[in-house]
Amino acid sequence: MSRLRRFLRDNAVPLALLSPAVLVILLVVLLPLLFSLYTSFSNYRLIRPESLWDVVWFRNYLRVLGDGDFWAALGRTVLFLTLVLNLEMLLGLGLALMVNRLTFGQRTMRTIMMFPMMFSPILVGFQFKYMFNDTIGVVNNALQSLGLTSHAIPFLVDRWLAFASIAIAEIWMSTSIFAILILAGLFAMPRDPVEAARVDGCTNWQVFRHITLPFLMPFIYIAMTIRSLDVARAYDIVDVMTGGGPAGRTELLWTLIARTAYDDSRMGQANAMAYVSILLSIFFTWYFFRKLMAARKHLGVF
């Protein structure tokens, strides 16, 4: 007891400063998560409150693991994340390199580049739903006006087209985050090694591959870490664009959780799935954070 008291006395100021932050996160994140951990072991259904006390241990998890829809949604989510994060990184790198080469008007371009960042995910979803609509969408109208297709293409109905449309919306929304962070890296890059390499007769590609890119890697991993923190916001996009449908063909893990919890009112099972999605998020963030630390150490500059 006296050790605790001494700890409190020695660190009174930082503890006091930290306590509001800790308190609010305990209340809104940790406590609910503990509660949902418990419900994931119960047979809780929203319509039958007394079922909260019906502990079924691992039945929810076993049911989820044996559920084909769950695995399909999980596979789709992992595929979606891999595809989207890599494309965003490549496109963002391209954009940043392009803006970095400008000799004038760079500030204006940078501002224009940030335009999509201001859109909320729900708006991005709505916007692309509108554009890809099969009767009034601008994409279909343009294709038909140009005579490229005679009938409307059902972008949001076909399995793979819908998946691609959602990925395009997500990429549109987040590429500029990569571009801005990579651009910051380009600004911070020392000029000497590049010039030295050129004097030694390196080609543009060699300079990029062996000097610029390794220097940019920490910045790329920072962008990846930031992005994997809020990658679940794709829920908003899917929810408004297809609602996971038609017939569950574009269901990602997050929309499946919402449907199980609120439409089917099976809270216990939804919470079991939610835990899988939390682990997935933590895994992605941890993975890129590790990569970031390794890249920083490798460079030795930070």
Added chain:
Amino acid sequence: MSRRQKDILIWIGTFLVMLVICMPGLWVVLSAFRPNGEILTKPAVWIPRDLSWDNFRAIFGFGDAVVAIPVGSYFLNSLIISVTSTVVAVVIGMSGGYAFARYRFPGKGAAFLWLMLSRCVPGIALSLPLFIMWSWTGLIDTKLGVIIVYTAINVPFTVWLTEGFFRQVPRDLSEAAQIDGCTPWQAFWKVEFPLAKSGIASAAIFAFLTSWNEYALASQLTRSTDSKTLPVGLMDFTAQFTIDWAGMSAMAVIIIIPALVLTFLVQKHLIAGLTFGGVKG
């Protein structure tokens, strides 16, 4: 080709790419000023014939075509919720960030990691237990309930950003001020706070934009005009079989404008905040 010509070509190329990127957003903005009839016409009308403010008048309840969606109260809810949660999150986050930047205490590294990990929880996963707990406590469908949640999800990032900025303010400055007779609070408020201002500003903007744009949690925790925010209200335009595209576009513009104005006003801070707080922190 001279160097000058090449620079201009690169500029034009970049501008074209940016134009393509902005196109989807601009298309929605344009649609907000077109009547629904023109949007639905087949074959498509490419050059807008009559642009007007009718859609905006309609969703706010003026004019001939009345839309039965209370956009005004959604807007007010969004504003109250976002501003309050931003202010509270910045104050709480700043105090936490300062503690991490200035003091040594056991378990500091672990505490920081756990704080950041709390940000990993997907909104929809968090909404399940919050939905039940808020129903029990009566916080469901109240502005207060949403404000508490948004404050919490904004705190980790605010701590992270402000910590990076406070660490760049030399420790000596505050000590010198205290030797000159300032109390620790005065030293913080008059010396360290102004120097970290751009970091605090960018943290505030991020917090505001996160709250302003959030949907997954709000869509479950709000249900009536008492607390529904603009992003949730946007779904009101989607009926079973029809969608009021023009009205939805107008509402989209209303959601974008505050975010747009705010981001442009402080974009210098925004980039500084992202690069310094994020990269060197």
